[in-house]
Amino acid sequence: MKYGVIGAGAMGYRFGIMLQKNADVDVDFIDTWEPNVEAVREQGGVSVARDHENRHIEPINIFYPEEYTGHPDVWIIFKKQMQLAEELKRDAAAGIFHDDQYVVSAMNGMGHFEKIAQYFPKDHIYCGTAMIATRLDGPANVDFMGAEGTEVMHIAKYDQQADDETFQAVVADLKQAKLNPVVVDEWLGMCMSKVVFNAVTNTLCTMFEMQMGQFIEYDGVREMSKQLFDEAYDACERAGIYVIATRQEQVDSVITVSQEYKYHYPSMYQDFSKGRPTEVDYINGYIAKIGREHDYVCRTHEFVVHEVHMAEMMRKYHQVQENVAE
Incomplete structure (x- = not known):
């Protein structure tokens, strides 16, 4: 099958390049960030490293929506939550969406x-x-974090009546790409499992401007994680959402994943450090929203959302970093 990646950022590059290189499928990239598109064209591809080593150029095809005439079988979408609505509107206006196309998104x-x-x-x-850590260090400059083969993702149908043949073909390509997909029956609990994980690691690392390995050096990490997880799980249970990982598994994963990616700054901090809005409203804020809709107040998550927005406000008093490095 042919794939099109909407959003040539850290994860969009990772998925598209691994599909192109390992699964030997055709991949086109669609992006609206002009410095990124022009840098790819100027240097003949994307500058790719893994864990800061073996940097090289991976040739890719990249287009603005308005100039794209291709017809992928499957779109892969990776945009920031606050940018997605405008991106989809522009893509639709450019006429690149078609009735026979499928979509995968792991945002x-x-x-x-x-x-x-x-x-x-x-x-x-x-x-x-x-559960894949990637850094975008600048236009057309990406770093795949973690050893090859450690990538893990989960995938489920949004509608259980979806065409199984196409779904299985997509899963097969993702496996061939070495993205290690795990098929799950129910999408909502699967996605909330990642949300509640990010609500701890992404958010706390951002507030204290630390790498994941530095984060778990603190003796109170398990206690802090448990407090945030317990609130999230209580809210989900009241909403009838059954998260695929247990509370204890989530607490344990904070340690194991942070050890695996000890030099990694989570994506929320990458945005924060470069003066971009964070996705905290779509992570901790989403958990708090579920709670309030079901008569349960997630006080810690609501407080954390305010703390992150306060930290964003304080950036006007500090110089924004140009690069986030180890």
């Missing part, structure tokens, strides 16, 4: 599948999560 946060469903039928949407 952080929640709320994106509802936006995607405005342009594609529900049985053409596949939901994903990715």
Whole structure:
């Protein structure tokens, strides 16, 4: 099958390049960030490293939406939550969406599948999560974090009536790409499992401007994680959402994943450090929203959302970093 990646950022590059290189499928990239598109064209591809080593140029095809005439079988969407609605509107206006196309998205946060469903039928949407750390250090400059083969993602149908043949073909390509997809029956609990994980690691690392390995040096990490997880799970249970990982598994994963990616700054901090808005409203804020909708106040998550927004406000008093390095 042919793939099109909407959003040539850290994760969009990772998925597209691994599909192109390991699964030997055709991949086109669509992006609207002009410095990124022009840098790719100027240097003949994307500058790719893994854990800061073996940097090289990976040739890719990249287009602005308005100039794209291709017809992928499957779109892979990776945009920031707050940018997605405008991106989809521009892509649709450019005429690049077609009735026979499918969509896979493994974005952080929640709320994106509802936006995607405005342009594609529900049985053409596949939901994903990715426990994969990647850094975008600048236009057309990406660093895949973690040893090859450690990538793990989960995937489920947005609509259980979706075409199984296409779904299995997508899963097979992702396996061939070495993205290690795990098929899950129910998408909502799968996605919330990643959201509640990010609500601890992404958010706390951002507030204290630390790498994941530095984060777990603190003796109170398990206690802090448990407090945030317990609130999130209580809210989900009241909403009838059953997260695929147990509370204890989530606490344990904070340690194991942070050890694996000890030099990694989570994506929320990468945005924060470069003066961009964070996705905290779509992570901790989404958990708090679920709680309030079901008569349960997630006081810690609501407080954390305010803390992150306060930290964003304080950036006007500090110089924004140009690069986030180890």
